[in-house]
Amino acid sequence: MIVETGTGLLVGVGLAAAGTALVIGGAPVIAVTAGVVVTGAVVTAAAGWAYETFVPQATREKIDEGIRDTWNGAKDKIGDAWDAVF
Structure with missing residues (x-):
C-alpha cells in the first residue's frame, strides 16, 4: 500500500508540473486536471499490480x-x- 501511494504522489507531482505548463500554454484547466487524475490513477494501479505480481x-x-x-x-x-x- 505504501509503495502504491508513494508512486501515486510522485506521478501526481510530475503531472501537476506538466499540467501547469499546459494551462499556461492555453489548454483548458478541466482537461488538464482530468488528465492528471486519470493518468495518476492508472500509473498507481499499474505500480500496485507490478508490486503484487513481481515482488514475492x-x-x-x-x-x-x-x-x-x-x-x-x-x-x-x-x-x-x-x-x-x-
Missing part, C-alpha cells in the same frame, strides 16, 4: 514489517519527546 510475498512481508517497525519507533520517540516537554 515473503519480501513484501519483510518490507511491511520494516515500515511498521520504523513507524512504531518514530511514534515512540515523538511520544517520549512530548512527555519530556509537557
